[in-house]
Amino acid sequence: MKKPTARSATVTIKHVARHAGVSLGTVSRVLNRAGNVDAALRRRVEEAILNLGYEPNPVAQSLRSRQSRVIGVLMPDIQNPLTAAAVTGLEPVLTRAGYTLFLANSHSDRERESDVLEQFKRRRVDGVIVMVANDNDEATRAQLRDFSVPLVMMERVIDLDVDCVLTNQYDGTYRATRYLLGLGHRRIGLITVPAITHSGRERLRGFESAFTDLGLDVPRDLIHSGGRQHPYGRDAAYSSLIGRDPATAIVASGGHLAGVIEAVRLLNLSVPRHLSLVTLGDTELAALIEPPITAIRYDWAATGRCAAELLLDHLAGGHGSTRQRITVTHEFIIRGSCAAPGAKTPRAG
Amino acid sequence: MKKPTARSATVTIKHVARHAGVSLGTVSRVLNRAGNVDAALRRRVEEAILNLGYEPNPVAQSLRSRQSRVIGVLMPDIQNPLTAAAVTGLEPVLTRAGYTLFLANSHSDRERESDVLEQFKRRRVDGVIVMVANDNDEATRAQLRDFSVPLVMMERVIDLDVDCVLTNQYDGTYRATRYLLGLGHRRIGLITVPAITHSGRERLRGFESAFTDLGLDVPRDLIHSGGRQHPYGRDAAYSSLIGRDPATAIVASGGHLAGVIEAVRLLNLSVPRHLSLVTLGDTELAALIEPPITAIRYDWAATGRCAAELLLDHLAGGHGSTRQRITVTHEFIIRGSCAAPGAKTPRAG
C-alpha cells in the first residue's frame, strides 16, 4: 500500500499532470484546495498522486508563494530548563499546524541575535517567536520595528506593535516578598537577572512594592540584579550573608538558586533556621533538595503554547493588527525553606 | 553606512546585474566564488551589492542548487538536560559553517519521528542529526536505510552505513558497578532506560560484566530496565529497596535519579548509610543534593559538537563513505553518596 510506484527520481507536479491527463494548474488547484475542480478530475489527480507517490516540493512552493511554513524560534539559551519548557510547549502547536521550526540560540548575545533574525527573514520564515536578550535596547527596537515578519515576543516587552506573552513576575515576586515579610523578615535579599529584560524589571518592582506597600524601607543593599550565571548567584548570596546586618531571607531567581545554595553551604548556614529562601521559578532542584525550597512556579510550557497560538492567530489574520499582551500567572508552592527569623546565624555579631 | 539605498521591494540578482552593468551569471559567480571573474568586474559587482543592500534569496538558491544549507536535528526530548546540552553543543558548529537548524522533538514516538524525518527530507535538508527512539526497530532501520540524506546518529547505533557518536555507557556503568562491588556491595540495583537503545543495552552489559568479571552472580531481580520517566525510577527503586533481600546500592540513570531519591525518602532511608547511590549521567541535582551523588559524567555538549563536525565532514566529502563510529568517554566524579554496606536498614529483617 505504501509507495506504490516509488521511483527514486523526484516526481514533480508535471508527472502527476501527465499521468492524470490534466494540466499543471489543475493539479496545483487540487493540491491547494483552491478554485473549484471537477470531481472526476480531482479523483484522477488524487489517484495519480497516490500512484506516483508524489510529494510537493516545499522549496518550490515557498519560492513561488512567498511563504515557507517555517517559524523561526530564537531563545537566549535552550539549556535553561525554563526556555526548554517553553520550546517544548510551542513546538507541537506549530507542528500540528503544519509548520516546521528553525531554532537558534542567541546566548544573550545581541550580535548573534541580530544575525539570526536577519537569517530567519532571508529564509522567508512566516513568523518568529523570540525572547530577545535586552528589551530595553535601542538597536533591538529598531531591528524589530523594521522587521516586517509577524512576530511574538516571549517574556519581553517592547514599545512596538508586537504581541507579547509574559509571565507575571511582578505578582510572583511581590507575593514571595510579602510572604517573607509576613513571617517577620525585614532584611530580605533579592538576587535576580539584570534589569534589561521585562522579568528583571518586574521582579525589582514587585520586590520594592512589597516593602513600600507596608511603609517599609527597601533594603537596597541586598538587591543584586546582575549576572545571569550560577557564580553570580553564589557571590551575591555570599555578600548578602556576611557583614554587619546580613539578610535573614533571600528571594532568588531559579537560575541563581544553585549558586545561593552553594554560598549557604560555604557559610555553614542552615535553611530555614538561619536563612529563609524562596525561588522565582520552580525547578527540579528546588523540589528535591533538602529542605525543599518554597517557590513561585510559572508554567513555561503554557507560555510557549500561548506564544505559538498567538502567532498562528496572527498568521491566519485573526486579530488583525491589534496588539495582544498576554500574561501567564503564577502558582505559589510552599515548601520547607521558610521560617520566622530569629535564630542567630553562627557568625553574626 | 548601513543599508545605503535600502529599497523596501526585494532586490534581486537581476537588479545587481543591471546596476553593475554585467550579466546575471557574473553576479552569481561573484557570489559563489565560482569561476574566475575579472577583478574590475568583481569590484563593480561587490559595490552594487553593497549599494543595493542585496541579499541572496536562499529559497531560490535552494530550489536551483538542490541544497538548502539547513540541517535537521531530531531529538527525543529537548527538555532533557542531556539532549539540551547536545543541541547546545552542535548548534554553534553548524551555525558557524553557515547552516541553519530545523529542530524537532519526537517525544520518543516512532510515528512522529518518521513524519519529521520525511518532512526534513522534503524540505531538502542537507543533513540530519538524529537520536532515534528505538535503534532496534525494523521500521526505523528501513526508513534510515532508504533515507538518502547524510545522517549522523547520536547515542544510538544501527546496522547501517551511518556515522554514530556514542557515549561510552558500557565503560561508565561497568566502572560504577565495580566501584560499588569494591566497596563490598553485592545486592546492587540497576535502574535504567529500556534496552531499545544503545545506551540501555550498554548499561545492561556493563552492569553484568562487572559481576561476571569477578565471578559473581548478577542480581537480576534488581535490574529495572523499563520506563524513561521519573515515576518509573521511583517505583523501581522502591521495589528494589523493600522485601527480603533489598539492594544496598543502586546505579541509576540521571533521568531516574529524582525518582530514586523520592523512594529513598519515602522509606526514610539515609544515603550512604543505608543505601549507596551512583548516577549514570551527571546533573545539577546530583551535584547539589545532600549528600552529593557520585556520578559518571558524560560530556553531552562534546557529543553534540562531535556529531556536527562529523556531519560537516561528511557534507564536505571528507570521509568518503567510510562509516565513522566515535565514542565519547566518561569521567568518574566521586562524591558523597557511597559507602561500604553494613548499616542495617530500618526495616531489614
Add this chain to the structure above:
DNA sequence: TTGAAAGCGCTAACAC
C-alpha cells in the same frame, strides 16, 4: 472550470 504561460530568484551549461 480548465489549460497555457509567465515567472518566483537563482545556478549552471553552453556558447562566445
Add this chain to the structure above:
DNA sequence: GTGTTAGCGCTTTCAA
C-alpha cells in the same frame, strides 16, 4: 572570462 539561456518545481494570472 563573460553573457545568454534554460530550467529548478511550483503558483497564479489570463484567456478560453
